[in-house]
Amino acid sequence: MILRLIEEVIAAAVGTMAFALMFHVPRQYYFCGGIAGGAGWLVYRALELHVDSLMGPVCAGAFTVVFLSRIFAVRKKCPVTMFLIPGIFPLVPGMGIYQTAQALVGSDWDLAAAKGLTSIKFAVAIVGGILLGFEIPQSCFSFLENRKRKSGKFS
Amino acid sequence: MGEKERERIFEVAGMAGDILLRSGAEISRVDETMRRIACAYELENVSTFVLSNGIFLTSEVAGSNHQVRVRHIPLAGARLDRIDAVNGLSREIELGFFTPEEALEKLKEIEKMPQKPGWHQILAAGIGSGAFCFLFGGDILDSLAAFLAGLILYIYVLDVVRGRLSKIAANASGGALVMALTLLFYRIGFGHHLDLMSVGALLPLIPGVAFTNSIRDFADQDYISGSVRLLDTMIVIFSIALGVGLVMMWCGIGGSL
Numbered sequence: 289m290i291l292r293l294i295e296e297v298i299a300a301a302v303g304t305m306a307f308a309l310m311f312h313v314p315r316q317y318y319f320c321g322g323i324a325g326g327a328g329w330l331v332y333r334a335l336e337l338h339v340d341s342l343m344g345p346v347c348a349g350a351f352t353v354v355f356l357s358r359i360f361a362v363r364k365k366c367p368v369t370m371f372l373i374p375g376i377f378p379l380v381p382g383m384g385i386y387q388t389a390q391a392l393v394g395s396d397w398d399l400a401a402a403k404g405l406t407s408i409k410f411a412v413a414i415v416g417g418i419l420l421g422f423e424i425p426q427s428c429f430s431f432l433e434n435r436k437r438k439s440g441k442f443s
Numbered sequence: 444m445g446e447k448e449r450e451r452i453f454e455v456a457g458m459a460g461d462i463l464l465r466s467g468a469e470i471s472r473v474d475e476t477m478r479r480i481a482c483a484y485e486l487e488n489v490s491t492f493v494l495s496n497g498i499f500l501t502s503e504v505a506g507s508n509h510q511v512r513v514r515h516i517p518l519a520g521a522r523l524d525r526i527d528a529v530n531g532l533s534r535e536i537e538l539g540f541f542t543p544e545e546a547l548e549k550l551k552e553i554e555k556m557p558q559k560p561g562w563h564q565i566l567a568a569g570i571g572s573g574a575f576c577f578l579f580g581g582d583i584l585d586s587l588a589a590f591l592a593g594l595i596l597y598i599y600v601l602d603v604v605r606g607r608l609s610k611i612a613a614n615a616s617g618g619a620l621v622m623a624l625t626l627l628f629y630r631i632g633f634g635h636h637l638d639l640m641s642v643g644a645l646l647p648l649i650p651g652v653a654f655t656n657s658i659r660d661f662a663d664q665d666y667i668s669g670s671v672r673l674l675d676t677m678i679v680i681f682s683i684a685l686g687v688g689l690v691m692m693w694c695g696i697g698g699s700l
Contacts, residue, residue: 296578303574309567311521311652312559329578365534366527367472373523373655377571380649382642383579389684390638393691418658 293333300378301326308374317370320360324375328353332379342406346413347420349379354421362429376418381410450510451543452484453502455536457512458550459529460491460498466522466529467652470495470665476533480546483537495660495668518675521652528553561601568647569594576643581636588634589643592624597647611682617648618686626694637696641687650679 304325305318313321332349339345357371364370384407391400460477464470473493477500481489492499500512532549535541541549558564572593573586581589599620604613625640634640657672 299574299577303571303578306567306571306574307647307651309559310564310571310647312524314524314527317527365531367468367523367530369468369655370523370527373521373651376655377646377649377651378575378578380646380651382575382646382649383638385680385684386638386642386645386687389688390691390696392684393688393696415658418655419662422659422662 293330296333297326297330300329304374304377307377308370311373313370313374317360317364317366320356320364321371321374324353324356324360324371325378327356328375329378343409343413343416346379346410347417350376350414350417351421352417353379354418355424358421358424358429359432362433365433372418376414379410379414381407384410448543449486449502449504451547452481452486453500453510453512455484455543455546455550456480456486456489457498457500457514458547458554459533460493460500461514461516462525462550462554463529464493464496464498464516465519466525467520467656468526469656469659469663470668471659471663472526472530473498476529479533480536483539484543493665493668495671518653518671522556522558525553525556528556564601565594565597568597568600572596572644572646574643575646576639579639579642581634581639581643585634585636585640586643588625588628588640592621592628592640592644593647595624596621596644600647611678614648614679614682615686615689618645618683619690620686621645621648622687622690626690626696645683645687648679648683650676653679 301322305322308318308321328349331352332345335345335348353375354368354372357368357375360371361368384403388400388403388407391397391403456477459480460473463473463476470493474491477491477493477498478489481502486502488503490499490501490503496516496518498512498514498516502510529550532541532546532553536546569590570593573590576589577583577586596617600613600617604617608616621644622641625634625637625644628634628640629637653672654676657669657676660666660669660672
């Protein structure tokens with residue numbers, strides 16, 4: 289169980305880094321993006337196993353990705369987008385959309401409606417997580433930057 | 444400040460906005476960067492109005508319109524490297540490192556920044572597809588099949604489609620290609636879970652940049668741009684589903700598999 293989780297987190301990190309390249313993210317940001325993507329997936333899976341809820345874990349996962357992305361962005365002095373866009377990919381409800389399409393083709397309307405609604409709930413949860421992550425005031429993060437700069441000057 | 448100088452500063456601000464918006468930056472960033480550059484060079488009375496596919500920029504002197512710049516910017520692919528470069532440049536401009544001439548040169552360099560080599564992107568699409576297939580619960584064989592399908596998909600996207608097809612046609616045909624490939628792999632026994640293989644290999648087509656930016660635009664109360672980008676996301680996803688659905692129908696694998 290734990291082993292599978294570790295494997296998955298590594299897969300999420302590798303996938304995130306690969307997608308970062310596809311979006312032309314500069315090379316020096318790959319690793320941090322991978323960490324954000326992997327951590328997002330870890331939080332999602334860990335919660336999903338223990339909490340009986342669909343949207344909560346996804347929301348928490350997306351929030352984690354935004355939170356880490358903002359920390360990295362302040363540390364590296366670059367836009368949050370560099371880490372956020374690839375990092376959110378592991379949480380995309382690809383499976384739900386696929387199953388919706390499959391049910392539609394098979395004229396199974398009930399299944400299509402159920403799967404479609406699940407996908408939408410997933411997407412809404414991601415949106416919620418991202419919005420929540422951006423509600424944290426910037427001052428919480430610039431504190432990190434200041435401390436780093438100070439220690440750089442005096443050391 | 445001379446006439447020429449004003450024009451050049453105006454050009455720097457406008458061009459920075461152009462590059463940002465074309466590379467897939469969120470609206471507030473485009474707006475803020477243009478303002479900051481104008482402010483750093485002490486160009487006063489600058490107004491900006493940025494939409495998802497257009498920039499309006501004016502600067503006034505003594506109440507009469509001095510300069511106006513209107514640009515249509517088509518929705519294009521993601522070039523996050525350019526966003527990062529312009530972001531760095533605008534920081535340096537604020538610190539007073541560059542004269543407007545030098546900044547303009549820098550911007551022209553950024554505009555010419557080369558893309559990552561095609562085979563890097565193709566390999567990345569393959570690796571991403573394989574990794575995400577595994578993530579969704581596939582075994583090693585599924586991941587290998589997804590890797591191959593993602594690879595072929597991106598060769599198709601980069602070499603065959605490139606600008607020749609509309610967005611809808613490109614995504615529908617890409618979706619159909621992936622579905623046909625994974626179905627072929629599945630039928631010859633290369634991979635055990637058809638759904639996981641296809642979803643993994645389809646992920647490179649998902650418009651993550653448009654989706655994320657749309658959320659951020661909504662959060663910044665740029666509702667028009669947010670809706671346009673959301674619509675962009677939906678249309679791309681529907682196109683992919685259309686392509687996938689057509690192949691499913693043709694091969695008779697609807698319903699619960």
